[in-house]
Amino acid sequence: MSSRTKVGLIGLGAMGRGAASNLLAKGYDVVGCDVSEAALEWLRTQGGTTVASPAELALQVRIVVCFVVNAQQTEAVLFGDEGMVGHLPPGTVFIACSTMDPSYVRGLAARLIQHSIALVDAPVTGGAVGAVAGTLTIMGSGTQEAFDEARPVLATFGARVHHLGQAGAGAQMKVLNQLLCGVHLAAAGEALALARRQGLPLDLTLEILSSGAAGSWMLADRGPRMIACDFDHITSAVDIFVKDLSLVLDATREARFPAALAHAAYLAFIETSARGLGALDDSAITTHYERSGDRD
Amino acid sequence: MSSRTKVGLIGLGAMGRGAASNLLAKGYDVVGCDVSEAALEWLRTQGGTTVASPAELALQVRIVVCFVVNAQQTEAVLFGDEGMVGHLPPGTVFIACSTMDPSYVRGLAARLIQHSIALVDAPVTGGAVGAVAGTLTIMGSGTQEAFDEARPVLATFGARVHHLGQAGAGAQMKVLNQLLCGVHLAAAGEALALARRQGLPLDLTLEILSSGAAGSWMLADRGPRMIACDFDHITSAVDIFVKDLSLVLDATREARFPAALAHAAYLAFIETSARGLGALDDSAITTHYERSGDRD
Known part of the structure; x- marks a missing residue:
């Protein structure tokens, strides 16, 4: 049985691919999910595995990194028809890296905690170049316990991983x-x-x-x-x-x-x-x- | 008889004092003019000489650096009751380092040329610290002939001396x-x-x-x-x-x-x-x- 930690990664655009490369290089198993079949194929060539939906991903992991474009896509990933909520095990840490409205993020944290899911709000700066190089600045927030779990994952693609307070502070x-x-x-x-x-x-x-x-x-x-x-x-x-x-x-x-x-x-x-x-x-x-x- | 070039310096505030120190250190004779007697006394302790008015200064020099606060003061230095115009010899180069309206500067160049005085419009950036250190960036403009005369003077307190075009371009x-x-x-x-x-x-x-x-x-x-x-x-x-x-x-x-x-x-x-x-x-x-x- 592998001792490698399995990380779910949703959104394999430029940023997500950079994160995936760093996670794989630094010893994590990456399970990817994206609407683009080409993006999934790319991840498999890098050594990752893939699933067909967020709901399916939820059955395999206890920590998820989400690099989708915005709040609307994040909402769909979590609460959509094939969303993760209802399938994720209690205690899962969901790391949202998208740029989103702070008040939406605060509300999202409260909604997720009712499902025993901890939100780590972790937008980044440094661009696709920084994601590949692992040099992003990460503006993280969430409970101390959740952030402690998220930190080593974030450190694979972030050079400066900051914990700024409760979820919403990162946003x-x-x-x-x-x-x-x-x-x-x-x-x-x-x-x-x-x-x-x-x-x-x-x-x-x-x-x-x-x-x-x-x-x-x-x-x-x-x-x-x-x-x-x-x-x-x-x-x-x-x-x-x-x-x-x-x-x-x-x-x-x-x-x-x-x-x-x-x-x-x-x-x-x-x-x-x-x-x-x-x-x-x-x-x-x-x-x-x-x-x-x-x-x- | 001294082979040192004599430079007139009007305005001995923080910027003017920095320029004076560099001019003196780099082999120029500095003749200063300021409304403050304390400023004049400071210049004499540094090895410069002083005069009581711009008109008096005009009788001693063929190149002038003006570090007053604004266009109003520049106007007084040149055209006021004890101003330089009328006393400056033909061919004098007047270097204006103040931050002023470009259209005023263009008009000033045209007015001065009628008295055979060439305006070099040369505002600076880099602050009092840069004036003392001789590291100012100088945004110079004026005719090529006048700028060629001004350049060695400007280079005593400017690390980057740019010639941007006709007078007004610096402003x-x-x-x-x-x-x-x-x-x-x-x-x-x-x-x-x-x-x-x-x-x-x-x-x-x-x-x-x-x-x-x-x-x-x-x-x-x-x-x-x-x-x-x-x-x-x-x-x-x-x-x-x-x-x-x-x-x-x-x-x-x-x-x-x-x-x-x-x-x-x-x-x-x-x-x-x-x-x-x-x-x-x-x-x-x-x-x-x-x-x-x-x-x-």
Whole structure:
């Protein structure tokens, strides 16, 4: 009988695959579930096993990592027709890595505990590159007992695994993270579009602005693509920030908190999406500030 | 007779003093002018000489560095009752390092050329620390001939001396720099005040947000003071950003450019100033987002 711990992994997109590779490399058995047969086939070639539904997965594991896109998919995984709840054994730890509304997460923790399932709310930052490299920052939360069980699993793909408090605190931190990412991205787009309008040398502008007090991670990372108008090489889409900044707006409304910068950034992203550019790389936010025809 | 080049230096505040130290250390004779007798006395102890007015300075030098606070003071230095214009010899290079409206700077260049004075528009970034260390980034502009004369002088206190085009381009770049600085500072205040409202552990929040895609120079530099509510240690005041973001708003209006982020940041700063906090360190912007009484 194997002494390896079996981990369920739901959602084998870019992030989930990175997590799967690290779990397998570090001695875990991985049982995967995804709507895509190609994704399941990929996992089998890596040495994992697969199941046809979350309900089936629930019969095999006591710890689950969920890397689906959003709260709607998480809800389906747990409470849908072929969902896990009702099949998972008491004491199971469910680790949700998606970016979701903190108030939804808090409610989810309360609903799951009625089925004796512990929610660990653990959104991540660092991208697909970080998932593969095992260098993600993980904004974890949940009961101490559940988090102690989740930590070694999270440490396979996270370099910095933080425990921030009760379930929902991780989601709150991710919301703050996305607030700053969204504002910095829109601000970079605003500054570089203004530089273009004014006829300043763009490469030199980016070099100067990045080198001092005006610098941000987003400016340095997305700036070159903004200058090159290279919006087809997609690391993250405009519509991802429409979604993530919507979560920011919801969270600030709930807190009765006047987040003017976040709202200004949200408007820039949704206006860019409304112009039909939602599927482009998020650096396309800079086109929001250009005059009609400037790109032609 | 000395072979050392004589440089006029107007404005012996923190920035001007740093420039003076570097000019003297690197072989220039410095003739200083300031409204403060204490500042003049300081310069004499460093080995410089002093004069009583810009008009008097004009009789001694053919190159001038001006580190006054704003356009109003620059105007007085040049065209005031005891101003330089009318006394400066033809061919003088006037290096203006203040943060000023680009359209004012362009007009100033045109007015000075009628007196055969060449304007080098050279705002800086890097703070008083950079002025002393000689590590400023200098956003220079002006004619090639004038800039060639100014460059060795600027290189005494600037590590990166850029020539961006005709006079006004330096001011435009500084406006872009301040746009990003102001937005990033207000965004940091927004995110950290929201973290406080939500009861997240603030030191850990700052560590997480600074470590990844949400990071900015301003977050890392001002974040600790925002968390500690330490607004009396002043590196730059709230009212400086009211002024600098006003220049941003003017520049975007002139360009017919919809800079929503810059406007949102400006409102946060002017509301903070309106609450009587304009003289505090600019990290006090985070109090704008706190509920009345939260600081008590």
